[in-house]
Structures are given as C-alpha cells and as structure tokens.
Amino acid sequence: xxxxxxxxxxxxxxxxxxxxxxxxxAMKEDKCVSHIPSYGAEMRGGTANCSVVVADExxxxxxxxxxxxxxxxxxxxxxxxxxxxxxxxxxxxxxxLIENKPKRTDIKVYGIDCxxxxxxxxxxxAGNMVALGALVKIVPWLCSVDSFAYAxxxxxxxxxxxxxxxxxxxxxxxxxxxxxxx
Amino acid sequence: xxxxxxxxxxxxxxxxxTHYCAGCGHGIVHKLIxxxxxxxxxxxxxxVIAPVGCSVLAYNYLNADGLExxxxxxxxxxxxxxxxxxxxxxxxxxxxxDLLAIGTAETVHAANRGEHITVIFINNAIYGMTGGQMAPxxxxxxxxxxxxxxxxxxEVGWPIRACELLNTLEAPYYIERCAVYDVKHIxxxxxxxxxxxxNQIDGKGYSFVEILSMCPTNWGVDPVKxxxxxxxxxxxxxxxxxFRDGGEKK
Amino acid sequence: MSExxxxxxxxxxxxxxxxxxxxxxxxxxxTPQNEIPAYMAKRLPEVGGTFLQAESELxxxxxxxxxxxxxxxxxxxxxxxxxxxxxxxxxxxxxAQLPAVIVNMMRGGPGLGNIAGAQGDYFQATRGGGxxxxxxxxxxxxxxxxxxxxxxxxxxxADKYRIVCMILGDGYLGQMSEPLVLPKAVxxxxxxxxxxxxxxxxxxxxxxxxxxxxxxxxxxHVYDLYxxxxxxxxxxxxxxxxxxxxxxxxxxxxxxxxxxxxxxxxLLRAEGIKVGLFRPVTLWPFxxxxxxxxxxxxxxxxxxxxxxxxxxxxxxxxAGKYCDVDFLGRPGGMLPEVEKIVQRVKSxx
Numbered sequence: 001x002x003x004x005x006x007x008x009x010x011x012x013x014x015x016x017x018x019x020x021x022x023x024x025x026a027m028k029e030d031k032c033v034s035h036i037p038s039y040g041a042e043m044r045g046g047t048a049n050c051s052v053v054v055a056d057e058x059x060x061x062x063x064x065x066x067x068x069x070x071x072x073x074x075x076x077x078x079x080x081x082x083x084x085x086x087x088x089x090x091x092x093x094x095x096x097l098i099e100n101k102p103k104r105t106d107i108k109v110y111g112i113d114c115x116x117x118x119x120x121x122x123x124x125x126a127g128n129m130v131a132l133g134a135l136v137k138i139v140p141w142l143c144s145v146d147s148f149a150y151a152x153x154x155x156x157x158x159x160x161x162x163x164x165x166x167x168x169x170x171x172x173x174x175x176x177x178x179x180x181x182x
Numbered sequence: 183x184x185x186x187x188x189x190x191x192x193x194x195x196x197x198x199x200t201h202y203c204a205g206c207g208h209g210i211v212h213k214l215i216x217x218x219x220x221x222x223x224x225x226x227x228x229x230v231i232a233p234v235g236c237s238v239l240a241y242n243y244l245n246a247d248g249l250e251x252x253x254x255x256x257x258x259x260x261x262x263x264x265x266x267x268x269x270x271x272x273x274x275x276x277x278x279x280d281l282l283a284i285g286t287a288e289t290v291h292a293a294n295r296g297e298h299i300t301v302i303f304i305n306n307a308i309y310g311m312t313g314g315q316m317a318p319x320x321x322x323x324x325x326x327x328x329x330x331x332x333x334x335x336x337e338v339g340w341p342i343r344a345c346e347l348l349n350t351l352e353a354p355y356y357i358e359r360c361a362v363y364d365v366k367h368i369x370x371x372x373x374x375x376x377x378x379x380x381n382q383i384d385g386k387g388y389s390f391v392e393i394l395s396m397c398p399t400n401w402g403v404d405p406v407k408x409x410x411x412x413x414x415x416x417x418x419x420x421x422x423x424x425f426r427d428g429g430e431k432k
Numbered sequence: 433m434s435e436x437x438x439x440x441x442x443x444x445x446x447x448x449x450x451x452x453x454x455x456x457x458x459x460x461x462x463t464p465q466n467e468i469p470a471y472m473a474k475r476l477p478e479v480g481g482t483f484l485q486a487e488s489e490l491x492x493x494x495x496x497x498x499x500x501x502x503x504x505x506x507x508x509x510x511x512x513x514x515x516x517x518x519x520x521x522x523x524x525x526x527x528a529q530l531p532a533v534i535v536n537m538m539r540g541g542p543g544l545g546n547i548a549g550a551q552g553d554y555f556q557a558t559r560g561g562g563x564x565x566x567x568x569x570x571x572x573x574x575x576x577x578x579x580x581x582x583x584x585x586x587x588x589x590a591d592k593y594r595i596v597c598m599i600l601g602d603g604y605l606g607q608m609s610e611p612l613v614l615p616k617a618v619x620x621x622x623x624x625x626x627x628x629x630x631x632x633x634x635x636x637x638x639x640x641x642x643x644x645x646x647x648x649x650x651x652x653h654v655y656d657l658y659x660x661x662x663x664x665x666x667x668x669x670x671x672x673x674x675x676x677x678x679x680x681x682x683x684x685x686x687x688x689x690x691x692x693x694x695x696x697x698x699l700l701r702a703e704g705i706k707v708g709l710f711r712p713v714t715l716w717p718f719x720x721x722x723x724x725x726x727x728x729x730x731x732x733x734x735x736x737x738x739x740x741x742x743x744x745x746x747x748x749x750x751a752g753k754y755c756d757v758d759f760l761g762r763p764g765g766m767l768p769e770v771e772k773i774v775q776r777v778k779s780x781x
Contacts, residue, residue: 020438020609023438023609024438027436027438027611032611033438033610033611034608034609034610035438035608035609035610036604036607036608036609037607059610059691060691060694060695060697060698061691061692061694061695061770062604062608062610062691063604063688063691063692063767065769065770065771154437154438155438225631226630226631226632226633227630227632228630229502229628229630231498232640238642239642241636241638241640245631245636246630246631246636247628247629247630247631247636247637247638248628248636248637248638248639248640249497249498249501249628249638249639249640250524250528250639250640250641250642251494251497251498251524252490252494252497252520252521252524254490255490255491255494255497255520255521258486258487258490258491258492258494258495258498259494259495259497259498259501260498261484261491261494261495261498262456262458262494262495262496262497262498262499262500262501262502262506263498263499263501263502263628264498265456265482265484265495265498265499266456266498266499266502266503266504266506267502267628267629267630270629270630287487287488287490287491288487288490288491288494290487291486291487291491
C-alpha cells in the first residue's frame with residue numbers, strides 16, 4: 001500500500017514539521033517514507049506545504065500530484081489542494097481558520113477546530129499536532145500514535161525539546177477527539 | 183690573506199635562464215624572495231602561488247613547491263592551501279591586473295579575513311604579458327595599448343592605491359609599499375618582504391608588500407628611463423611607506 | 433547494522449563528505465542547496481575541519497583548488513548559476529589534475545531562472561562546462577541514500593583518477609528527506625605523493641595547468657588526460673535497471689525524473705504493458721555499451737528529463753541505431769507528470 005499526503009498551511013503553522021514527524025514515526029514502524037517541502041522564495045508569511053509518501057514497498061516517486069490525504073490548516077491551502085485530491089481521499093481541515101466547507105462530495109471530510117483544541121491543551125501554536133493525532137486515528141495504517149514520542153525526540157532540536165511534552169499531549173488530544181466524516 | 187664570501191647564488195633560486203625582459207622588476211623581487219628563503223631557512227616549507235601575468239612562471243625560478251592560480255584568484259587559492267598547511271609559508275605573488283582588477287574581491291576578502299599569508303604585489307602600472315594594456319594602477323595620462331590617448335580618469339577611473347585601500351580594513355597585520363628602482367629601495371624592499379614572511383612564520387596574520395616596479399618593454403623606454411619614471415611619476419602618487427605594522431596603523 | 437535516520441538530501445551529502453574524510457569545505461550561498469553550507473558550518477568545526485564562506489563562487493572553487501593541491505579531501509557545492517561561475521576553477525583543476533568533489537543541486541535556468549529542481553545542466557556537466565578538452569566525472573544519485581553513498585564514492589574516484597567529480601542532483605533531491613543508513617567512515621585516506629607539502633628532501637612539486645613550451649607540451653598533456661578518461665570509461669560506469677527483463681519499452685531517466693518514471697512504470701505494468709527503466713547513474717562516463725545492449729531488446733525508448741532534452745542526445749547516439757528514441761520533458765523547474773508519461777508509452781502500443 002502507498003499513501004500520498006499533502007500537509008499545507010501558512011508558513012509558521014508547522015506543516016513541514018508535521019510531515020516530518022509523521023515520516024519519522026512511520027519509518028520507526030519500518031514503513032518506507034519520503035518528504036519534500038515546498039520552498040518558496042519568501043521566508044515568512046507565505047503558504048507552505050510538504051509532500052509525504054508512506055508505503056510498505058519501495059517508494060517510486062516522492063512527488064505527490066494527486067494526494068490520497070490532505071491536511072490543510074488555512075483557507076488558501078484548501079482552495080489549492082481540494083481540487084487535486086484523489087476520489088475517495090481524506091481531507092482534514094482546520095475549522096479554526098477556514099469558515100467555508102469543502103465542496104467535494106467524493107472525498108471524506110473531517111473538520112477539526114485545531115487551534116482551539118491546541119490552546120485548551122497547553123499550546124495555542126500546536127494546531128499542527130492536533131491534526132497529526134487526528135490523522136493517525138482516521139488512518140491507523142500510517143503509524144501508531146505511540147510512535148510520535150520517538151518522532152518528536154528525533155525531529156526537534158535540543159533547544160526546543162522542552163515543548164515535546166506538551167506537543168505529545170496535544171497530539172493525543174487530537175487522537176482522542178470524536179471524529180466523524182461530514 | 184683572508185677571504186670573506188660576501189655573495190653567492192641563492193639556494194632557493196633555480197639556476198636557469200630568465201624569460202623576463204631587461205630592466206624588469208620581477209627578477210629582482212624573485213631573487214629577494216629566494217635570498218630571504220635561504221636566510222630564514224624556509225625553502226623546504228615554502229609554497230608559492232603564481233598568478234596569471236608575466237610572473238605566472240615564478241615557480242620556474244623559485245626552488246619551492248609551486249601552484250598556479252586562475253587570473254585574480256591567487257589569494258583564494260592561497261587561502262585554501264594555507265588552511266590545509268597551517269605550518270607552511272604561503273607566498274601569494276601577484277601583479278596589478280591580477281590583484282586590483284579581476285581579483286579585487288579575492289584581494290580584499292583575503293585581507294579582511296586576515297589570512298595568514300604573505301602577499302607580494304608587483305605594481306608596474308601596466309599589463310605585461312598580454313602586451314601593454316591599461317592596468318588599474320596605470321597613471322593618469324599614461325599611454326597604453328588600450329589608452330592610446332592617455333588614461334583619462336573621467337572615462338576609466340583613477341589609478342587605485344592598494345595599500346591605502348587595504349589599510350581601511352581591520353584585519354591586516356602589516357602593509358608596506360616599497361620600490362625597486364635603485365639599490366637603496368631594493369634593500370628596503372628586502373627588509374619589508376622578510377618582515378612580511380617572518381610575520382607569517384610567527385603566526386601574526388596577513389602581510390602585504392606592494393612593490394613599485396619597472397616594465398620598460400611595455401612602457402616603450404629603456405631600463406634606466408623606466409627606473410626614473412617609477413621614481414618621478416609613480417612614487418609621488420604611490421608614496422613609498424609603511425602603512426601598518428604589528429596591526430597598528432601608521 | 434547502522435540505525436536508519438530521516439535526513440534531508442543536502443544534509444546527507446554534508447555528513448557523507450565528512451565520513452569520506454573531507455575536512456575542508458568552501459562555498460557561497462545559493463538556493464536550493466543552502467542546507468549543505470549550513471550543515472558544514474556546524475559540523476566541520478566539531479571534527480576539526482575548516483568551513484569557510486567564500487566571497488564568491490569563483491573564490492570558493494579557487495579555495496578548493498588550493499586545498500586540493502595541498503593534498504586534502506575538499507568539497508564545494510552550489511546550484512546552477514553558481515556552478516557556471518565555478519567552471520573557471522573546474523577547468524583549471526582539470527588541467528592541473530587536481531581531485532575535488534563539486535555538488536550541483538540544479539535549479540531552473542537559464543540565468544537566474546527559478547529555485548525549483550531542474551535538470552538543465554546536463555550538457556554543462558557532461559561536456560566539460562569550462563574551456564578546453566577535459567571531462568568531469570558526473571554522478572547522478574536518485575535518492576537520499578544514494579546522495580550519501582555516491583558522495584563517498586565521488587571522493588574515492590576523484591583521488592583515484594585525480595579528477596574533478598561532480599554530484600549532479602537537483603533541488604527536489606536536495607530538499608527531500610528519506611530514511612538513510614549513513615555510510616561507513618573512511619579511516620584511511622590514499623597517499624598523495626604529488627601534493628604540495630614543501631620541497632623537503634625532494635624536488636619541488638609544481639601544480640599548474642599552463643603548458644607553453646615546447647609547442648606540443650599541452651597536446652601531450654591532453655593526450656595523457658584522455659588516457660586517464662579512457663580508463664574511467666572502461667571501469668567506472670554505473671547504471672541501474674528496473675523491470676527490464678521482459679520489457680518491450682524502455683524509459684531512460686536519471687535523478688528525480690527517474691523516480692517519477694518508476695511510478696509511471698508501476699501504473700503501466702498494472703495495465704499489462706511491459707515497460708522497464710534504464711537509469712544512468714554516471715552521466716559521464718555514460719553507460720554507452722549497456723544502453724545499446726538494452727536497446728536491442730526493446731521496441732522503443734522514451735527519455736524523460738526535467739529539461740528540453742539534453743541526455744536524450746546521448747541516448748540517441750548510443751541506442752538510436754537499434755530503436756526509435758522519443759523524448760518527454762519539462763523545463764523551468766517543472767516536473768514531468770506521471771499521467772503524461774503513461775499516456776505517451778500507451779501511444780506506442
């Protein structure tokens with residue numbers, strides 16, 4: 001099986017990091033993974049996204065044209081990636097920042113109030129982690145939620161490791177949400 | 183009768199015929215460097231970087247390991263070599279086109295980093311090897327192949343003073359301008375080069391010696407007139423003096 | 433077994449260079465390879481090495497030349513416009529037979545172009561790039577593991593043949609993170625009896641590319657260089673194939689383009705179309721004989737590149753007499769689409 005994902009949002013929302021953490025967690029469980037960040041010329045405030053592939057066989061192409069799964073944290077990202085999704089795909093979108101509902105009816109859509117849930121659990125900046133927790137609840141094949149502790153430890157630089165505990169708490173909050181496709 | 187040997191051919195100089203023109207300053211400076219290598223006992227640890235220009239064949243004369251750099255890049259090549267061999271003596275030998283035109287960036291930045299190298303800069307106010315074109319140090323009004331009506335500063339800028347330019351930087355340890363148009367100045371030049379090399383041996387930092395020199399062939403004058411021209415035309419614009427010693431501005 | 437880590441392609445190159453014994457690195461910033469200088473700036477001081485940010489690419493490659501002449505394993509990296517500037521030093525080092533590793537993480541061109549991954553520098557890399565008769569040994573990795581493994585290999589080959597060795601990647605490969613098992617550290621570096629170390633107890637060593645007299649001095653030197661190149665062509669060709677055993681059609685691609693083709697091949701195979709991949713890894717020396725042999729067994733070849741078609745000329749020259757060679761490519765940092773590749777191959781059936 002191969003799953004192609006896009007994580008997208010504003011620069012600073014941590015979508016590239018979220019993709020990386022998923023890769024490390026899945027890699028720990030012996031999956032093949034790849035991660036390509038978009039790299040715009042602007043350093044701040046632009047839109048950012050990353051392409052992630054998780055597979056249980058050699059990954060042919062790390063390039064994601066038509067994602068199976070999209071995690072979008074802001075409106076421009078929804079507008080950009082919803083039309084590209086594969087039929088039957090899974091879309092997780094951040095209702096904290098996106099008022100409009102996704103239009104497509106041939107995909108499964110999950111609206112999550114990422115920023116609020118993150119704030120309630122100790123870090124208003126960790127909306128990306130809420131989405132990550134929800135993602136592996138919806139698609140458990142990707143990796144176990146328990147592998148994120150290892151992934152955070154690997155991915156986060158020493159200077160920011162102090163946030164790992166709260167990030168893990170936020171991931172679990174996302175995982176424990178009652179999730180129903182709209 | 184007692185005999186005292188007062189001169190011998192330097193061991194650090196190869197005994198070969200010169201390709202330099204009569205009255206050229208390169209041969210004088212090469213020989214000074216060779217004598218200093220002998221006196222300091224560093225022939226076995228000297229690495230000479232040759233530039234592009236007449237002195238590209240410097241390694242044919244100096245009895246030491248030699249490396250050729252692309253035009254203007256000698257300070258960068260010297261940087262790479264010195265960073266590998268911190269215990270060796272790296273002599274970066276350059277002409278005016280190399281040092282102040284195509285290699286201005288490399289010159290300024292190697293000096294600004296305070297690279298532990300010794301730069302010997304031959305300023306003869308013209309491009310020699312390519313046949314007498316304007317150099318960045320060509321004098322106002324000087325006729326060259328590419329300034330047939332004389333250098334016009336309004337068109338092509340003024341002659342650049344290398345020592346003064348580098349003396350604005352923080353890092354250099356030693357900056358001096360010398361000349362080789364007469365014996366007195368040749369002796370002063372030798373002292374300056376020796377100091378510049380000793381500084382490197384002692385780990386003091388970047389040393390720069392500019393030498394006002396003759397190019398009779400491309401100036402179209404005989405060697406005696408060429409020496410006089412350095413003294414009467416170049417030296418007033420490029421004052422012979424020490425600009426910085428021991429890191430202190432003079 | 434070493435632990436698998438997730439590492440960015442550019443960083444994998446940096447760590448692999450250090451494992452290969454590289455302790456000197458000089459470079460000038462340019463996107464999309466900035467993770468290499470950043471990595472080296474952090475790591476080299478930890479292992480007693482020298483990182484220096486040069487004032488320009490011209491200076492960086494000249495510093496590489498100086499360090500190489502001193503006998504050190506040395507590297508620089510850049511991306512397309514910066515590599516154009518480095519051609520001066522590459523030509524000089526080739527003439528002076530100085531080994532070095534140069535990384536080109538290609539971006540869209542010509543000119544400043546854009547910062548997306550591209551493959552428009554194939555001609556520049558494989559045809560020499562600078563002035564004069566010479567070759568650079570060019571290796572084109574296809575994933576992060578290969579970026580690391582072939583960086584180590586590049587240092588070995590550079591020293592073995594006293595040649596400039598180029599790792600030719602692209603922005604996508606450099607930015608991509610994949611699981612990686614780090615290569616083993618090289619514990620013994622080859623002796624370099626030609627290096628500049630001071631003429632102690634020996635005649636001076638002169639390292640130069642200028643060869644003026646006698647008249648045929650340079651000619652003889654170039655013949656010697658080409659004797660060396662011949663040995664490299666005979667012994668150092670690297671290529672990879674996938675699904676070629678029963679293939680009716682062959683796709684030829686390298687680097688990131690080959691990854692996209694692998695996906696297209698899976699889709700085509702699922703529909704019963706027998707298509708395989710031939711992936712040159714050394715672009716110079718090009719796998720001439722090998723591609724010719726493969727061409728004899730297929731009906732048609734499709735070359736896929738992130739350019740307007742450069743490697744396709746080598747495919748045409750070496751395989752063109754055995755079957756038709758078609759081309760599909762996109763310039764400007766755009767990626768060929770899987771669907772387009774699938775459609776094109778289907779049109780042959």
